[in-house]
Amino acid sequence: NFPFHILIVSPDLTRVELVSGDSRIFSGENVQLKCSVPIVHTLSWNYLWYRGSEKLHWVGEHLHLWDTKVKDSGKYYCQGVRETLVGDILTLQSLPVEINVDGGWAILQVSPNPSLVGNTLKATCRVRGEPQLNEVILYKNGFEVMRQRGLDPTFHLPIMALEDQGRYSCRASWDAGRQTRSVISAKAPVQVLEVLSQPVLEIVADSYLIPEKKMKLICHHQYNAPAPAPPVHYYFYESDIQLGTATSENHNLVKRTPGNYRCKARVPQLGLSKWSKQISLKLLPSI
Incomplete structure (x- = not known):
């Protein structure tokens, strides 16, 4: 056994x-x-x-x-x-x-979600039974964003920005017999992401893996480009002086010295470049 x-x-x-x-x-x-x-x-x-x-x-x-x-x-x-x-x-x-x-009468289908900054968001207001609609209204956080008349229940929101993030819903109306019916969907969360987020610089100087009198600079960030994503290049600086050459690795081993440090993440093929905030080090621990 x-x-x-x-x-x-x-x-x-x-x-x-x-x-x-x-x-x-x-x-x-x-x-x-x-x-x-x-x-x-x-x-x-x-x-x-x-x-x-x-x-x-x-x-x-x-x-x-x-x-x-x-x-x-x-x-x-x-x-x-x-x-x-x-x-x-x-x-x-x-x-x-x-x-x-959803067990109700209307739902808002959003694609893609999350969306990337600069992309177009498609929001479709579906009504159960697919009646011929008179009007459809799109809301964000309870406030009207767009409305359109006719049969098309789909909205296109071009060039999405971070401030477009929120909770979206829709209202649809149609005629049934001699009455006009109106229904509203539940709210659907919409998330908007930057393709390249602002980096955060981490400095590691107290690990047993770091050689004596050295420290490791690590440039953390989020990269949301769809596959195949072009490469990110990393740059490390002390007092605006570049430390070494650009690298495809998000870290660099440098001499342990007090100073003002920051890093930059750059995607040349997309024309994107983001800087971290500066970290000022006046005294570094010895191992």
Whole structure:
């Protein structure tokens, strides 16, 4: 008999992706999710699915949500599992995909979400049963943003900026018999991200991995360019004097010296460049 082990393997993320349907749907509609295991671990995997902390009774690569109910709303995760002689091997759990099932009459579907600064956001106001609409109004944080008459329920918001982030909803009206009906959707959060965020400089001088009389400058930032993303170049400065040459690594080992330090992240192909705030060091610890 072999002992039973559960091993967590691979620093690469297992991913959940939406392959049909939308993250916001009406009750009664269908959604299909797919679990992708990192390429290096593709042989003979089964899959574990979770909604929040609840383990679902499903082991296939695709999770089908048929004829959904409001109770099916939640954050869905997956995990790869493979049997071995010493027990089950598990991948790391994926980041979640959130599904919202609405039992009402109107929903606002937003794509892409999150959006990147400078991109166009598409917001579609769907009404259950798809009646012929008279007017559709888009709101942000309760205030009207746009309205349009006619059958087209889709708004296009060009050149998104950070201040466009917020909670969006829509109102739709149509004629039914001799009456005009009007419904409003629940609010949908819209997130807007910079392609390249402002860097934050970290200085490490007290680690046993750092050589004596040296310190490590690390330029932290968030890079949200879609794949294939062009490379980021990093520059490190002390009192506006560049320390060494540009590098593709976000860190640099330099002489441990008091001074005013900052870093710059630059993407030449996109014409983007961001500076960190300056860090002033008057006295550095000795190891």
